Amino acid sequence: MIALAQDIAAHPEPGFEESRTSAKVAKGLEALGLDVVRGIAVTGLKATRQFGRIGPTVGVIGELDALRVPGHSLADPDTSAAHACGHHTQPAQLLGVAAALSSPEVADHLGGSVAFIATPAEEFIDLGRRLERREAGELGFMSGKQEMIRLGTFDDVDMAMMVHTSSEGEPGKFSIGGTSNxxxxxxxxxxxxxxxxxxxxxxxxxxxxxxxxxxxxxxxxxxxxxxxxxxxxxxxxxxxxxxxxxxxxxxxxxxxxxxxxxxxxxxxxxxxxxxxxxxxxxxxxxxxxxxxxxYMALVNDPVMGDLFAANVDALSGPGTALRRGAAANRGGSTDMGDLSQIMPVIHPYVNAATGTAHGVDYLIEDYYSAVVTSASALAMTVIDLLAADAANAKTVLKEAKPPMTRVQYVSAQRARMRVTRYKGR
Ligand SMILES: [Zn+2]
Ligand SMILES: [Zn+2]
Missing domain, CATH: 3.30.70.360 (Alpha-Beta Plaits)
Structure with missing residues (x-):
């Protein structure tokens, strides 16, 4: 898993151009016996594993894209693409979770399904190029999760989770909760x-x-x-x-x-x-x-956050999981926020990097926490949600009150898409 993450870091691809990265994830999922739907929102993909009884579907997300940071030590010399936000760890986590949940001893005890979703283009860059893609009919919205929501990729997903790296705070800790801009x-x-x-x-x-x-x-x-x-x-x-x-x-x-x-x-x-x-x-x-x-503001689901935090502490010792208040805001933005408007999600951070996010020196220092511990905690949380006839997943769905439906989301975002022309005279 760590080797895969490092290989992706060595071959960074910007949003909607992550064809090599996406193909690696697809092959990995197929090797685990999953059917992969490729080419969703250009370079995204999805594979679902159905467990014993009908029940909720938990989405596990891995972001694929790099941003462009000239001068980063791992930047592509031609495109300046560099994984200065640590997304290269996420496809590796995704395959780790898929491997853990393909074990029959685990799968036999679960209800519902798990959907593995690799999402393109979280970094909102290359605006001109993406608007051209929109003109050409390749895209409706300009980020991976936004576009996947529009296309209905999440229609049969009830809740979702992912882990993002961070260089803030104490190394090795996870922070769970909070919001985004x-x-x-x-x-x-x-x-x-x-x-x-x-x-x-x-x-x-x-x-x-x-x-x-x-x-x-x-x-x-x-x-x-x-x-x-x-x-x-x-x-x-x-x-x-x-x-x-x-x-x-x-x-x-x-x-x-x-x-x-x-x-x-x-x-x-x-x-x-x-x-x-x-x-x-x-x-x-x-x-x-x-x-x-x-993007829309992120809402972290507290029930899912509790399950995830308990798993992090079980893996790495009590006090590894730090909880943040619902209003704690780092100032950045993520399209996981958009998804959180229509379903319960968690977007925890693992403090596994050094340097400045989006800067020339952002590097993953602690690959074990970023990839292995994160994947383990995600897999354990899926198990907690779907074991015992998916009792915890049903509690999440009963208590969560997402502010809007997919249709309401799509029309609210469409209303923000407009062109204004003004002549100064
Ligand atoms: Zn990021
Ligand atoms: Zn970023």
Missing amino acids: AHVVHMVKFKGKAAHAGGAPWDGVNALQAANVAMLALNTQRETFRNSDTIRVHGIITSAGISMNAVPAEVVYEGRVRGRNSEIVDATAVKVERCFKAGALALGAEVEITSVPG
Whole structure:
């Protein structure tokens, strides 16, 4: 399992391009006698094992994708893809859980089913490329779990779990509970008019200056953000002009608005979109704002969290599992949050990495905890949920109150997908 994780780290693939990684997982699941449905949401896959009696289905998730971090010691020299978020440990966990649950001594005591789901593209990057895929009809939503929810991959799954690595806190500990930020994504094109930057700059409309005014306006908003809302507004300019001796005619900004729930994100996005328009207005440029539905806030199921925590402590000693309050928010976002809006889930962290998440130095230091302990705890939790005629899984379902159905989720996210055009005159 550790060798597989390290092999994936050595061959990082960004979201919706994880074909090698996905094929490795498919082969591993097939070797355990499972039928694998491949190519879901481009590179995702799913395999289900049915146990004795009809009952709930527990989903076990492994994320496949890397992000792009030039300068990371394991970055692909051509694509800059690097596993700077530790997702390479998750396919290995997934196969470990599948192996544990294929043992007849275990399987004979369980009811219901387990679904092994490898999900693409958790890192919300490459926005332009993903929007092109959407135009081409390959994608509806821009992340793996979002798209799998839309496609109905989770329709026969009742609850789900995964383990993510972290470099925060005491090494070897697991943290269970807490939430994450919701977000919305903007792709903003400032459109001006090219002109000779030396000969006749007055004939141009400078799109880069429009973007600069927009950034300044955006920064003036920050004093209006409440600390308790964990708002983050951040972005990058992905294209700032072509020829430095011409007035830039088009500038592209990709950014994100995060906050502790979707309502706060939507309200903050209104302010941010106003700032993009302000840049266009000041320069007499145009702006095209494409809003893309980002993630929803994560809700961790307390019953599943208790079972998982007890298993971590049983494996690695009392006190290994640390519980976090439901409102504890790291500020980041995950599409496991989207799934948590429609079914009970857990998204615990294992402190097995060193360095800065998404940074050049993020490396898994403790592969045993990241892969073996994590997979063992996941497998034991599936057993706890599905043993004794799936009694614990039935309790989870009885007590959980997911805020929305899949249909409500899809329509709420579709409503966030829109293009706004504004002419500054
Ligand atoms: Zn991650
Ligand atoms: Zn990440």
